[in-house]
Amino acid sequence: MTAAVFFGCAFIAFGPAFSLFIFTIARDPLRVIILIAGAFFWLLSLLLSSLVWFIAMKASNAEDTKVQTGLLIFGVFFSVLLQEVFRFAYYRLLRKANEGLAAISDEETSPISVQQMAYVAGLGFGIISGAFSMINILSDTLGPGTVGIFGDSQYYFITSALMTLAITLLQIFWGVVFFDGCEKSRWWVIAVVVCLHLLVSGLSLLNPLYEGSLPPVYAITVLMAVWAFFASGGSLHNLSLLFTRKILFVLQLICFVKM
């Protein structure tokens, strides 16, 4: 029976990332490369922050819960900042690569736009961070037991999966907005992204108060989605255009059927 939990959690956590990958990434080799490189940059940030964490853990007294609490909060914020630093580094690298791509391209322009790069890089960050947060938990969903013998919530698995989903999506949106901010040299945008990232990570400290962490995180995700939509060239006009086309199409269809 617990295989159900395993597949359920896997689908929740990785379903959107998977469908994004197959429909938008897989067919374009350049995007695959950018995605993998993005994942690699995130891994580098993880490596560095885990190094720092390791040293901090060794240096501190494991018995002292206060120090450990402080260390944990410090570790979270340090890790977030490192991730954003590496996002910026990756942006710089991609800009450089973009010039090179433009130079060798037939059309004198790069075959990939900055917005597209931002999206692909964000997805790379999202997939790898989602994988790292979820795989350990996934291996335990196979059972036979579930969390709760120490009085913890039995919704641990599904909320972890939902949290992973939110983090994956947020990494995409942050990527898009962040790159847009860099492109337009709007530093406040970058600052907002970093702050939101810190906020989301901080909210997860509220767990297991899921009511306290999950809804705000999802609210931020929706907000970021809207922002990212506009940052990557979307507009209300386009949306209405799309919907009117759709409506027109449907109307035509109805007329056709009636005739």
Added chain:
Amino acid sequence: MGPESFRWSYLLLISLFYSYVSCSSVEQKIYIQLNNTVPCVRLLNATHQIGCQSSISGDTGVLHVFESEADLEWILTNGPHPPYMVVMEAVFFTRPTMMRMKNSSRVAGVAVISSSTAPSEGFSPHTRCPNQNSGVYGESYGPELANCNNTVWNPLGNNLSYEDFAFPIFFLENDNQTQVIRKCYEDHNVRVNGTAPEYPLCAMQLFSHMHAVTDTVTCMRRTDLQNSFSINPEKLCDPLNDFNVWASIRPLNSSIKGHKENESVVIAATRLDGRSFFWDVATSAEGTVSGIVTLLAAAQALYPVTQEAPPPRNIFFTFFQGEAFDYIGSSRMVYDMQNAKFVIDMDNVHSLLEIGQVGLRNGSNLWIHSDPVSRKNSSVNEEVDKLVKNMQSVASSLKLSVEEPGSSQALPPSSFQRFLRARPIPGLVLADHQSAFINRYYESLYDTPAYLNLTYPPDLSPEEQLEYETEAAKSLSEVATLVARSLYTQAGGDDQFLSNITADTKTVAKLLYGFLIKSNNSWFSSLLPPEALGRGSILGTGAPQYYIGLRLDNTVKSVTRFVQFILANMTGTVLSLNQSQCQNPNSVPDQSKDLYSYSWISGPVSANGTAESYCVRASVRLSKALSPAFELLEYGSREYSTWTESRWKTIGARIFLVASPELEMMTLGVGVAVLIVSLLVTYFISSKAELLFSSTREAPATTY
């Protein structure tokens, strides 16, 4: 946030941001591993498998604490969440209950919690007729006495140890963890007014998968096949084996096997092992230890007199290992004697005196059993009569009464039967029972020191307990004196020395303490060689257990070691040799490794913390107690013991909660919905990407 919830968020964060954490952290929130568990394992003989096993990935069931007979109905018929993992106090562990569970598919396993009070009506999971097929009585030898036709030795035996259970059965020490189990059960699984409890439920998983199946023949064949064809052979089962301990009053040259000229020995024997339903839980106080202690004390009492006034015949002390499993030790010694592989042969054996269960004698009565079939032979009968008379006269001087139970009664289960199978030698079995065993807990968990009345006044320190002379010690030392004096007269010694032979009550008390309460005591450690102490000490923490088990790398079971070195100290001479001379005595003139064994003994620890080690020369030796069936490669043997113990990989138990099927299905449903929605949305957006993000570029590179 409380510390608990903090630990929780810590966990989530760790897994979110730091991969540097072992995957056990989530596991620790799900499972409570149970330590202090003992499984029931699978044993096999030539025709059957007995014991228990789980499936290869462990058996899981919803926990149900068995508190009354009504619970049995809930478990077997009414309960809505089968299969159940039954947790019960040892009092409920009875044959009817277990057999009903055995025949039900609604039981995933059983965990038995130890209890200090033994059932007053008695409990023995052993057979009613122990070792009935490997003793002397059969179609060709006293058929009217075969299969306990004449006397049922263990009438309380319910045969539970010889059943084959398809689910795991574990034994749990009653400690904090059983409280955790009860708490988990009370929090989650308790019925309210007879209605079923709601999910999440507390469950338990037991791992005890056994590699061997069917019988010894099958599993040895498979093992041998692997040995001959596989590069990396894996054994499936191993024969039960260990070592017998023997010693003689006059040294026997162990380098020369077979018949010894001019040697006539009186064998004094007892058994060294016992068993219970569970693996390696066998306190066997009355069943085994009463005999060991008596014989050791008798050996100590005899030794000085035999040095001053050696009797014409040699006295040969032997402790047989594996007797609970169709006489492994004695059948091997007899086999070796018959095949000239032992220091003496059957012709050297004058007579035999075996110490059976002697700890529970009622008043002053002891019983001497003899074999009615061999006594039909007049010369044997004459000898036996002499032995009986000797013993009775010794007993009367000690104000004990020793009687014969009746001329037509068979021998109780005893090693002597294996000697009688080879040859009708005169011999006696000394026991506290006239016919059926007095022991109501034969080969069970309850055959404890308390049953032997080995109780100490409260507020004694361990050292004081070691020295304290209990009633049991006084009673057994009387028996030991009787045994020692009888052996001396049996060996032809002069009656005038008999009064010098008296077993020391203090020694008996210390032996009882060491063998039944705590082997890690100052006296035991002073009698052992230094390498047996220190790190990897064989002393262990609690009481020694008497299940024979098996030796994988030619090590010796700790109990066997204790007997070996205690016997060496009691029947040996201290020599002024240093450690290297002691370990290699052939270099010293007048010393011979063929005649004696030399052991370097730690010695008692003095007040300033240093031990005075010394060298002891004794005639104590170990001899293999591996059934001849495995020497002869006759795994289906009817003649010899064929007991093997299955191998296993993991033995473990853990408790945890299981989620409701509704929650599991909801998780899967949400997952599938998220996947489908995201596939549709992504497809839709990517196909309209040009339109949606049109302001980016005039001609997007995407071709969607």
